[in-house]
Amino acid sequence: MEMRSGAWSEPPSPAPTSAQWRVSPGFVGLKCGVTVLLVIAAVFFADDRRVLTAAVVAALVAAGYALRDLLAPVRLAADPEGLTVVTGYAGHRRLTWPEVERIRVDTRSRAGLRSELLEIDTGDTLHLFSMYDLNTHPSAVAEDLDRIRALGIDR
Numbered sequence: 001m002e003m004r005s006g007a008w009s010e011p012p013s014p015a016p017t018s019a020q021w022r023v024s025p026g027f028v029g030l031k032c033g034v035t036v037l038l039v040i041a042a043v044f045f046a047d048d049r050r051v052l053t054a055a056v057v058a059a060l061v062a063a064g065y066a067l068r069d070l071l072a073p074v075r076l077a078a079d080p081e082g083l084t085v086v087t088g089y090a091g092h093r094r095l096t097w098p099e100v101e102r103i104r105v106d107t108r109s110r111a112g113l114r115s116e117l118l119e120i121d122t123g124d125t126l127h128l129f130s131m132y133d134l135n136t137h138p139s140a141v142a143e144d145l146d147r148i149r150a151l152g153i154d155r
Helices: 025-044 049-071 138-154
Strands: 002-004 007-009 019-022 074-079 082-087 091-096 102-110 113-121 126-130
Touching (some): 019 138, 025 049, 113 138, 126 138
Antiparallel strands (some): 019 074, 074 082, 113 126
16 A cells, blocks of 8 residues: 555556456347347237247347357457457357457448447458447457557567
8 A cells, every 4th residue: 555645545456468348248138138028029929920920030039149148248358368259159269469460440430320340350350349249349449459469569
């Protein structure tokens, strides 16, 4: 503990050397809730074959997205040695920093809406992450990745 301005305070903690970004638990809950509502709608409209079919298909799609979020909630993780990215439905791939050719944020504006995607380019593959995947702004993640990558280079 050190004294600052006449009061005792804890020294600042060192910057973390690793981080991970995951889907928002609230967003996962929303997807699960939509799935349940669609199943209830399917039961309620069981007499109308077209509505039943549409509700069942929509429930299966929503359930698929919710299940992916439950199986692979961490979309991106970084440490001084490299990255772990989600691939496919719920798989993971480890990338070392030398494999990563470029990290950038693609920003687009359409119809008055602004969207950002974090792009991690390995030359062979391009990994894309939205704000929904990371639960924060991709530009903030890119800054954190640059800082963590620099820690690995300094070793």
